[in-house]
Amino acid sequence: MNTAIIQLRGVSKTYKAGEGEVQAVRLATLNVHRGEFVAVMGPSGSGKSTLMNMIGLLDEPTGGSYLLGGVAVGGLNRKQLARLRNEKLGFIFQSFNLLARTPALENAELPLFYAHTLMSLRSRRERAEEALEKVGLGDRISHHPSQLSGGQQQRTAIARALVTQPEIILADEPTGNLDTRTSIEIMGVFQTLNDAGITILMVTHELDIAAYCKRIIVMRDGRIVSDSRNTSPRSAREELVMLNQAEQTAQVA
Numbered sequence: 001m002n003t004a005i006i007q008l009r010g011v012s013k014t015y016k017a018g019e020g021e022v023q024a025v026r027l028a029t030l031n032v033h034r035g036e037f038v039a040v041m042g043p044s045g046s047g048k049s050t051l052m053n054m055i056g057l058l059d060e061p062t063g064g065s066y067l068l069g070g071v072a073v074g075g076l077n078r079k080q081l082a083r084l085r086n087e088k089l090g091f092i093f094q095s096f097n098l099l100a101r102t103p104a105l106e107n108a109e110l111p112l113f114y115a116h117t118l119m120s121l122r123s124r125r126e127r128a129e130e131a132l133e134k135v136g137l138g139d140r141i142s143h144h145p146s147q148l149s150g151g152q153q154q155r156t157a158i159a160r161a162l163v164t165q166p167e168i169i170l171a172d173e174p175t176g177n178l179d180t181r182t183s184i185e186i187m188g189v190f191q192t193l194n195d196a197g198i199t200i201l202m203v204t205h206e207l208d209i210a211a212y213c214k215r216i217i218v219m220r221d222g223r224i225v226s227d228s229r230n231t232s233p234r235s236a237r238e239e240l241v242m243l244n245q246a247e248q249t250a251q252v253a
Contacts, residue, residue, distance in 0.1 A: 003070065004031035005167060005199060006055060011064035013050050013222075024050040026222040027064070032201060034167070037194040037233075039210035040203045042219035048203050049172060051219065055201065056170045057085045069167065086115035090161030094173035096153045098145045098160075105141040108132055108159040115164045131159035135189055151182035158189060169193065171202040175209055181243060187212040188236030212236060 013025040025047045032038055042048045053059040054066065057073060066073050069088055073081065090111075098107045109128035112119055119127075132141055135155040145153050154174060161169055171190070175183035191212060194200050202213065210216050211234045218226035 004033050004067075005069055006030065006032035006201070007065075007067040008055075009065045011051075011054060011061045011066055013047075013054060013059065014062045023222050025054070025061075028224050030217070030224065030227075032199065034199055035194070035197055037190070037200045037212075037214045038202065038217060039213035039215070040201065040217045040219065041205060041207070041210050043205070046219040047222040048219045050222075052170055052172055052201070052203050056089055056091060057081050082114075086111070086164060088167050090164060090166035090169045092154075092157050092161050092169060092171040092174050094176040096145070096150075096157045096177075098153055098156060100145055103142050103144055104132060104137060104148065104156045104159075105129065107145070107156055108163050111160060111164050127163050127165075128159070131162040132156070134162060134193075135159045149182070150178050151185055154178065154182075154186055155189065158186075158193075162193070166198070168199045168201065171200065173203055173205070175204070175206070181240075183209065184236050184239050184243070187234075188240060191233075191236055 008028050008030040011025060011028045012023065015022045015024055028051060040048045040051065050059065054061050055068075057068070061074075068084060071084060073084065076084065099110070105125065105128050108131050109124045112124045112127060129138070129141060132138055135158050137152060137155050137159065140148060140152060143152075145156070148156065174190075175186055178186060187209065190200055190202070194214075200213075202209075204210050211230065214230055214233050216226070216228055216230055217224055
């Protein structure tokens with residue numbers, strides 16, 4: 001394998017809590033290589049979201065070292081961190097975080113106003129349309145979030161993460177607000193993107209969702225306690241075919 005695109009060495013995060021301290025992450029050491037699809041699991045308070053925030057350059061470690069794409073992030077200032085974040089990372093959240101009064105196309109192109117300030121409006125629109133096509137929303141570009149289903153809103157959020165053409169997608173509980181069928185559909189989108197070479201790191205508390213990933217990391221009390229390969233990840237495409245067949249059989253019966 002190539003050199004890891006994410007390299008953590010003894011990374012820790014400690015927060016002040018009154019007169020004491022809370023160790024959210026303890027001595028995390030982790031390599032993630034290009035093209036991996038990784039789930040980070042753990043109960044509430046295990047440190048998984050804090051770890052994701054540090055990987056996403058949204059929070060700073062209080063100990064250890066972190067290299068993103070070979071760049072040591074510890075010595076970077078806020079402007080340099082923002083540039084690296086915009087170049088390397090795309091973010092997807094449980095609550096979609098879409099602008100309610102803005103159509104899907106403009107929601108998807110929003111990161112380009114920050115990452116590519118000199119890009120023309122036409123180029124931004126074309127890039128956003130391409131991203132929406134990739135997630136199956138080419139015919140919904142003018143729809144506002146209120147006109148989209150939960151799954152379509154999350155697809156719009158995925159398109160927004162893709163529009164800067166990041167090397168890595170970080171997803172925090174991306175199926176947490178979705179029903180079973182829609183969750184499978186969204187995991188199918190992630191699997192397709194991963195097959196195209198995008199590295200995906202996903203936080204989830206659902207074992208059924210982690211089972212679609214190729215690698216599963218488990219955290220407890222701020223520590224990585226398990227890191228294993230999933231040699232037979234579930235196929236969202238196959239499961240949707242079986243689900244459709246079962247529904248058709250039930251309708252005939």
